Amino acid sequence: MLCAAAAAAMLAEPALAQAPAAPQAPQGSQAEQGQPAYRDTRLPAERRAADLVARMTLEEKSRQIGHTAPAIPRLGVPAYNWWNEGLHGVARAGIATVFPQAIGMAATWDVDRMRGTADVIGTEFRAKYAERVHPDGSTDWYRGLTVWSPNINIFRDPRWGRGQETYGEDPYLTGRMGVAFIRGLQGQDPNFFKTIATAKHYAVHSGPESNRHREDVHPSAYDLEDTYLPAFRAAVTEGKVQAVMCAYNAVDGVPACASEDLMDQRLRRDWGFSGHVVSDCGAAANIYREDSLAYVKTPEEGITRALNAGMDLVCGDYRADWNTEAEATVSAVRKGMLDETVLDGALVRLFADRIRLGLFDPPAEVPFSKITAAQNDTPEHRAMSLEMAKASMTLLKNDGVLPLKGEPRRIAVVGPNADSVDALIGNYYGTPSNPVTVLAGIRARFPKAEVVYAEGTGLVGPASLPVPDAVLCADAACRTKGLKQEVFEGVALEGAPVETRTVANATFDWTGDRQSSARWTGYITPTRTGEHRFRFASDNGYRVFIDGKPVVDEWGVGDAPSILDGAIRLEAGKRYPIRVEGFQRGVKGRQRLIWSPPGQDGSDAVAAAKAADLVVFVGGLTARVEGEEMKLQVPGFAGGDRTSLDLPAPQQDLLRRLHATGKPVVLVLMNGSALSVNWADANLPAIVEAWYPGGEGGHAVAQLLAGDYSPAGRLPVTFYRSAGDLPPFADYAMKGRTYRYFGGEVLYPFGYGLSYTRFSYGAPQLSARSVSADGEITVTTQVTNTGGMDGEEVVQLYVSHPGRDGTPIRALQGFQRIGLKRGETRPVSFTLKDRQLSVVDAEGNRRVEPGRVEVWVGGGQPVSRPGLPEVAGGKAEFRITGSKTLPR
Template identity: 75%
Template sequence: MFSMLVSLSASGQAMAQATQPLPAAVANLPYRNTQLSVEQRAADLVRRMTLEEKAHQVGHTAPAIPRLGVPQYNWWNEGLHGVARAGFATVFPQAIGMAASWDAPLMQKVGDVVSTEFRAKYVERLHPDGGAEFYRGLTVWSPNINIFRDPRWGRGQETYGEDPHLTSQIGISYIRGLQGSNPNGFKTIATSKHFAVHSGPESNRHKEDVHPSAFDLEDTYLPAFRATVIDGKVQSVMCVYNAVYGVPGCASSLLMTDYLRTAWNFPGYVVSDCGAAANIFRPDSLHYTKTAEEGVAVGFKAGMDLICGDYRNNMSTEPEHIEAAVKSGLLPQAVLDQALQRLFEARIRLGMFDPPGSGPYGQITAAQNNTPEHAAVSLQMAKASMTLLKNDGLLPFKGAPRRIAVIGPNADSVDALIGNYYGTPTNPVTVLAGLKARFPNAEIVHVEGTGLVGPASAPVPDAAFCVDAACTTKGLKQETFGNVKLEGAAEARTSANAAFDWTGDRESSARWTGYITAPETGEYRFRFASDNGYRVFIDNKPVVEEWGVGDAPSILDGGVRLEAGKRYPIRVEGFQRGVKGRQRLIWSLPSNNGDDAVAAARNADVVVFVGGLSARVEGEEMKLEVPGFAGGDRTSLDLPAPQQQLLQRVHATGKPTVLVLMNGSALSVNWADANVPAIVEAWYPGQEGGHAVAQLLAGDYSPAGRLPVTFYKSADQLPAFSDYKMAGRTYRYFNGEVLYPFGHGLSYTKFSYANPKVSSARVAAGQPVTVSVNVTNNGAIDGDEVVQLYTTHPGKAGAAVRSLHGFQRVSLKKGETRTVQFTLDERALSTVDEKGVRRIDPGQVQIWVGGGQPVARQGLAQAPGVRTQFQLTGSKTLPK
C-alpha cells in the first residue's frame, strides 16, 4: 500500500551502514554497470519488472525487489530550511526569512550545507538492502516557489515572497546548492513545488478549482517554475492538490505536458503532493473521475510519475488501482514504463545502485551532520535575514544596558525560531538566551506577560499532581505505548508530571491519569505542548482535543473553571513521531494578566518585546479556534490582540522599547510604527536566531535584510483571499499606501546612488541591455546594501506598477564606492498581454535602481536611488 506505516526503532540507534552483498547474477545485470548510460541502465531495470512490481514502484513507499537487487526507497523527504523530521540537524531560518536576505550566493551555500546533511542522514541509517526509510532519502521536496500572493496564507512562510524574480533567483540558488554541480551525479534532488497556482486557502485546498486569467498565469504564477526548470535545472516538480481550469493539478496535461515537458523540456519526474492523486477521484474532493483506476490513468498520462499517498488523511492510492488500470487498457503500459524510467534515472544519478562510497558524493559520512561549521552558516543567514523596519535612533544600543526587561510570547520560544517543516536543533538559541550571551553583565528579567493569542502559559508544576484522590502519592500514573494509538501492552510507572522526553527516533504514545489541584479560583486554559496529537480531560470532561492528523503542530487549548484547593480527576493523552524533544502539560492561571510584565518594564532601562506569531498559529491545515486565524490561515493581519494590549501597557511605562517580530507573514503593526521607537523583523530565524537578534541590537553588524513581501496597513486593503486575480495584490499591482513596502529595510549606515548608465539608449527587441550605477557607503560604519533594479513600462496597458528584475547584495566599507551592474535579458524587458502572450513591444522602459522602491509615506522616507531610461525598438513574441 502507498499509505505509510512507519515503524521507527525504539532504540533510535543507527542501522548498520554495510549493505548486504548482491548475488553475482544480480550484480552483473546491465543496470548495475556504471559504464552504461543512465538511460540505458534505467531502461534495463524497468523492462525486467513485472506489472505488480512496477505498480508498487510508483508509490512513495517503494518496496524492495530482492530478485533484482532493488532496495526499498521512501521518496518522502522535507528540506525547506534544513533536514526536516529526521532528528537532530542544523535548522536555518524559515524560507521567507532566507528570502529576506536577498543574498543568492549565501542561499546556495545554505543549500550545499543542507544537502551534505541529507547525505549524512542517508548513510547514517541505510537499510541492510541499501535502501532508505521515511525522511532518510536523497529526494528533497523543496523549495516551495509558490508566489505569496496574499499575506493571509498560512504556508506563505515556506515561500520566498510575493515577487516572481526574487522567488526565481533565491529558488535557483537553493536548488543548485541541493543538487550540486558535479556532472556525474546529484548530491540530492530538489523539487519545485507546488505546480501550479497554489497559495491558499488551506481549508479548501483539496477542493479548490482555480481559474486564473491567462495574463496572471503567465505573468505571476508560472515564471518561477519556468526559471527553476530551465535555469535551475531542477530534477523534480510536485503537482498540486487543487484543480486549475477544472482539471486537478496532478491530472493537468496543460501544466505537466504543454508547459513542463514540451515548452520547458523538463527531463525529471513529477511527484504528487501527498494525497493529491487521490483528489482526482475522491467524491469528497475534486471528483474529476468516477473511479480510482480512471484517476491514476489520467494522472500518469498527463505527466505525473510518482504518487505520494497521505497516510495522515486517509488519501492513499493503492497499487492495485494501477495494475487494474493497465489491465483494463485505461493506462498504457508504455506510459507507466516512462514514469518508471524517470524515477530510476533519478535514483541512478543519486548513486543508489553504485558501490557504497563511490560517486562524487560517496565520501560524505554520518559525522558531517549538525556540525559547528554548519551552525556558523545558520548564524550567517540569520544575521543576513534581519530586517530593520523602523529606528528612531534607539538602535544600536548606546552601550550595554544595565537592566533589560525581555517580554513577550516569543522571547524564549523555540517554536518561534523554527517555523514549520523543521529539524530538531541541538542547541537552539532563543532571543532571551541570545541577549544573556551578548550582555552577560546586564540584569535581564524575563516575563512572558502574554501568550501568542491568549494569556501567558507555563508548564504545570509537579506539586499540582497526585496519583490518587487522597493524594497519598504525588505525581501521575503514566502508561507508555509503542505506537501512536494508545493500543496494546503498556509500560506503566509513576511520573512526576504529564511530561515526556522523546529521546529516541520512534513512534510512541502515552496516557497520564491522576488528580490535579487548583491553586486559585477562575478560568484555566490547558494544552499539551506537543508536535503531534493530544487530549486533556478534567473532572472526566473533555477540555481540549487536538488528536488531529499528527503532522501540524497546534496551539489549540481549552478552558475550564476550577476552584482553589479543589482536587479534580485529570487524564492527558498524547502521541509523537520522531525526535521532538520534551512534551509537557501547559496551563494559564486566572491571574495571568500581564501585570508582572508591566512591572518588569517599569524597572528596566530598556525593554525588548518579542512578539509576533509562530507555526502553532499559521501553517498547514491546522485546528485553531481564536480570532484572527482560521485553519492555518489568517483572517486579520494585526498583531494578535493580547500582544497588542500588553505592548501598549509596556509602552505606557515610558521605557524605551524595541519590538522584535518573529513571524512568517506580514503584520499590520500600525500602532507600533507610530509609537514604538524601533521595530525589527526577525522572521523565524532558525537555531541561531537569538544570537542574530542580540548582536543586531548591540550594533555588532549593520542590518541589511529587505522585505520579500508587502506589509499592508490592513487586510481590508486586499481583495478576497479566495480570489486568485492579482489585481490589487503585491507591490506590482497594489496602488494604495502600505505600511512597509516590498524591498524595504533600514541600515545603521547610509548609502547613496549616482551615475546611472545604460549600454544603449535604444535597444532592439530580443537584445540585452546593461544598466550600471555607482553605490557609495556614506555612513560611519561598514555595511551591506541590497541594490534593487525595477522596470516600469509607462502607458503599457495591464503592465505592473513596477517589477523587480535585478538585485545584488553588496558589502561596502565606510566611504567605499562600487559600480554595480545588471544585465536585463529579453524576458526582463517583456510584458504579458491579456491573452497570456509574453512580448517585447516598442516603447519607453523606465529604470529605478536603489535600496528599495521609489515610494514614500508620512514617517517613512523613500529609499535612496536613481532613475534612468531607454527605448525599446521593434517587437518580438517570446516562448512560454
C-alpha cells in the same frame, strides 16, 4: 504538501548501518551469463533504468510508483521512501542544522548565501542517509535523498498560512532564490546528484488551506504567465531541477496532477523538463475522491489521467491509509484504460533518478558517499545558520534607539516569543541541537546586564505556564504526589505499556528517533477558582481530560499542531481526576502539560518594564497559529490561515501597557508573514522583523540590538495596513495584490529595510539609449557608503513600461547584495534582455515590444510615505526598437 505527521503508518526506524551496500545482482541464468544492463555503471542512467523496469511484473511496477516503494529482492532492488523534507534544513529526521525559515532566507536577497546554505543542507541529507541506510541499501521515511523542497509558490496574499515556506510575493526574486537553492541541493557533479530537489506546488497554489483539496483556480492567461509560472520555468530551465510536485488544486477545471497542459505541454515540452513529477500527498486521490475535486469517478480513471498527463510518483492519501493507487494501476492496465508503456515511462524516470543519486552503484564510485554521519550539525554549519539569520534581520523602524549605546543596566525581555523555540524554527523543521532563543541570546550578548524575563501574554491568549508539580497527585487521597505514567510503543496508546511508573508531572523527554505514546492519570487540585486553560506542549498530538470531560483534543495529524487549548472552570482546593495523552514521532525534545490559571493578566511584564532601562518585546506569530490545515479557534485565524493581519489582540494590549511605562520599547517580530503593526509603527522607537530565524536566531537578534553588525535584510513581501485593503483571499486575480499591482499606501513596501549606516547612489548610466528586441542593455550605478559604519546594501533594479496598459506598476528585474566599508564606493551593473524587458498580453503571450522603458536603481522601490525615509536611488529611461515573441 501535507504536514508529515499525518503519516500514521510511518515505519519504526531500523538498526543503524554504517554504509549502503550496492544491490545484489539477480540470481539465475541472466546473472550467470553476465551482468544485467541495469547493473552496468558504464551505461546511461535511462538505459539502465529501462532494462530494470523491463524485468518487473505489472504488480511490482504498480507498487514502485508509490512514495513508499518496496524492495524487489529477486532483482536486488532495495526499498526506497521518496518522502523527505528540507525547506530550511533537514526536517523531521532528528537533530540537524536549522536555518531561518524560507521567507527569512528570502529576506537576505543573497543568492550566493542561499546556494551555500542549500549545499550544507544537501550535505546533512547525505549524512543522515549514511547514518541510517540499511545494509541492503534501503531507506526509511526522512532518510532518503529526494528532497521535497523548495516551495516556489507566489505568496500572493499575506493571509496564507504557508506563505512562510515561500520566497515571497515577487516572481523574479522567487526565481533567483529558488534556482540558487536547487543548485545547492543538487550539487555540481556531472554524473551524480548530491540530492534531488523538488519544486512545488505546481501550479497556482497559495491557499486557502481550508479548501485546498477542492479549490478550482481560474487564473487569467495574463496572471498565469506573468506571476504564477515564471519561478517554475526558471527552476526547470536554469536550475535544472530534477523533480516537480503537482498541487492539490485544479486549474481551469482540471486537477493539477492530471493536467496535460501544465505537465506534458508546459513542463516537459515547452521547458524541457526531464525529471519526475510527484503528487502532493493525497493530490492524486483528489482527482477522483467525491469529497475533493471528483474530476473522475474511480481510482482507475484517476491514476490513468494522472500518468497520461505526466505524473510519475504518488505520495499517498493520508485520508485513506496512504493508498498509493497500486491496485488501481494494475486494474487500469488490465482493463485497457492505461497503456503499460505509459507506466513504464514513469518508472524509467523514477529509477533513472535513483541511479543518478548513486543508489544502485558501489559507494566507492559515488563521490557523495564520502560524506559521513559526522558531517551533520557541525559547528561550521551552525555558524552558517547564524550568518544567514543575521543576513535576514530586517529593520523596519528606528528612531535612534538602535544600536544600543552601551550595555543597559537592566533589560526586561517580554512576550510570547522571547523564550520560544517554536518562534525559531517555523514549520517543516529539524531539531536544533542547542536552540538559542531571543532571551538566551540577549543574556549571552549582555552578560553584565540584569535581564528580567516575563512572558506577559501568550500568542493569542493569556500567558501559559507549566502546571506545577505541587497541584498533582497520583491518587484521590493524595498520599502520593505526581501522576501515573504509562508509555507505549507506537503512536496509538495500544497494547500493554512498556513502562509504568509514578512521575512528578506530565512531562516527557522523547529521546531517540522513535515513535511512542504516553498516558498520565491522577488528580489535580487548583489553587484558584475560575477558568483554567490547558494544553500539552507537544510537537505531535495530545488530549487532556479533567473530571471525565474532554478539555482539549488535538490528537490530529499535524506535524506541528496548533496551540489549541481548552477551557474548564475549576474551584480552588477541589480535587479533580485528570488524564493527559500524547504521542510523538522522532526526536522532538521535552513535552509538558501547560495551563493558564486565572490571573494571568500581564502585570508581571508591566512591573518588569517599569524597573528596566530597556524593554524588548518579542512577539508575532509561530507555526502553531499560521501553517498547514490546523485547528485553531481564536479571532484572526482560520484553519492555518489568517483572517486579520493585525498583531493578535493580547499582544497589542500588552504592548500599549508597556509603552505607557515611559520606558523605550523595542519590538522584535518573529513571524512568517506580514503584520499590520500600525500602532507600533506610530508609537514605538524601533521595530525589528526577525522572521523565524533558525536555531541560532537569538544570537542574531541580540547582536543586531548591540550593533555588532548593520542590518541589511529587505522585505520579500509587502506589509499592508489592513487585510481590508486586499481583494478576497480566495480570488487568484493579481489585480490589487503585491507591490506590482497594489495602488494604495502600504505600511512597509516590498524591498524595504533600514540600515545602521547610509548609502548614496550616483545617477544610473546606460550602455545605450535604445535597444533592439533581441539585444541587451547594461545599467550601471555607483553606490557609496556615506555613513559611519561598515555595512551591506541590497541594490535593487525595477523596470516599468509607462503608458502600456496591463503591465505591473514596476517589476523587480535585478538585485545584488554588496558589502561596503565606510566611505567605500563601488560600481554595480545589471544587464537586461529578453524576459527582463518583456511584457505579457491578455492572451498570455510574452513579448518584447517597442516603446519607452523606465528603470529605477536604488536601495528599494521609489516609493515612500510620511514616517519612512526617502529611498536613495536614481531613474533612467531608454527605448526598445522592434518586437519579439518569447517562448512560454
